[in-house]
Amino acid sequence: MITFRELTGAPDDLSVLGGFHGTLYVSLFPDPDERESLENMAGYLRLKGHGWYGENNYHIVLAFDGELLAGAVIADYLAEPATGVIEYLLVSADVRGRGVGRALMDHIEAVLAADAAAGGRELAGVVAEMNDPRAVSALADNLDPVARALIWHRYGYAGLDFPYRQPALSPGQAPVTGLILICKPLSAAWRDRVPAAAITLVVREYLRLAMRIDRPEDSPEYRRMAAHLSARDDVGRLPLDRYTGREAARPLDVHAVTGPDDRDFAGTLAVYRGAFPPGPTAVGEDEFRHAVAEPGYHLWALRAAPADPEPSGMASFHTLTAVALLGYVTFAAPLRGSGRFPALVARLEQRLLADRPEIRGWYAELGPGTDCAPFLRVGCRELAVDYRQPALGPGEDVPCRLFFKPPGRIYGPPELSGPDLLTDLAEVLSTVYGVAAPREHPVHRRIAGTLTDGVVPLR
DSSP: EEEEEEOOOSSSHHHHHHHHIIIHHHHHHHOOTTTTOOHHHHHHHHHHTTTTTOOEEEEEEEETTTEEEEEEEEEEEETTEEEEEEEEEOOOOGGTSSSHHHHHHHHHHHHHHHHHHHHTOOOOOEEEEOTTTTOSSSSOOOSSSSHHHHHHHOOOOOOEOSSSOOOOSSTSSSSSSEEEEEEEEHHHHHOOOOHHHHHHHHHHHHHHHHHSSSSSOHHHHHHHHHHHTTTOOOOEEEEHHHHHTTTTOOOOOOEESTTTTTTHHHHHHHHHHHOOOOSOOOOOHHHHHHHHSSTTTEEEEESSSSTSOOEEEEEEHHHSSSEEEEEEEOOOOOTTSSSOOHHHHHHHHHHHHHHHHOEEEEEEEOOOTOOOOHHHHHHHHHHHHOOOOOOSSSSOOEOOOEEEESSSSOOOOOOOOOHHHHHHHHHHIISSOOOOOOHHHHHHHHHHHTSSBOOOOOO
């Protein structure tokens, strides 16, 4: 049976807090920039005991399975927007899968609703920070970020579509990027739409009360968030199953083909040949046989459902040092026209981050006649450069449009420097196309002659 203990500023509770902080808390939050200090937590509990929070509130609740510390939740109630904030939700690895997280969630929602009711209000919703499963992170997460996102999805949370960034928690810490602010609407006012002005107020009060930033307007992170939110009436919601490419209504089965003997090798090449007839940008089966054995190369067989007998789509890409190059992508029936391209991009970016946790993004070469609309809809931007795909055989290089996308959500044009692009191109030419002297190749020399050291222009 799960029992709960809410901590106070009393000496015995502070002793329990110290044990929790030094064990479960530190082990589950390895990034020091994301962690709250023990001194701060104890100080907040003492302030609460002295009435400092007023109509707001602060909670540290521990969950026990018998005598075992099974989990904890740390949360704030923000009175002005009548909103709860979950700062940390932790479940011990020893008890995962037993419902501890759900029990903690139900308990803290009831506690926060009681806070709102004490002031004659209805709890509008609860928000929380979550590591973005499609963003670069400085440290490895303690739980697979996709698995965590799907857990929050089952709890009823969705991402809020704005560029959230946590300011530094202290002078010795750095701002935290790679986060999503997620939300569970509870009141009727938030169920159909989440007002942007309300989220601005939530962020402001969270920074003021939880992060002790007396004037959030002085924080550059807050100013950027407020400026983005002020330009819209509502905040879009990102269903977390869709954002991770695991939407139940439109599943996408991905099988990584490991070699010519793989059960899907022949079927994947059959899909490829059906979409890419022989021509200047097509390759033969021998090239796939060779490439699939190379480090960093991925060949995927795609299905609408795992039980489908044969693949109905394929994708190939190279993970390089700092970026990736998308090779061939195509959908046949029943994948074609099913709206699953964003799910493929989500899965692609998660694979790239697993290969290279600090990857800058990925390129796509789109040849003549290729429909660019799906790439534009997922946030790709075309580089204003004269790019030509090196000839795969006898003949001339093929004019192509070169697109680029950083991983994750996009809120503005990517800033790709000229030197970075040239470094990336040299690696593409040598690794993907086998060019011995890539910086002397006409493709590289032509683009190098038009770039300065600034940001690469976009179309």
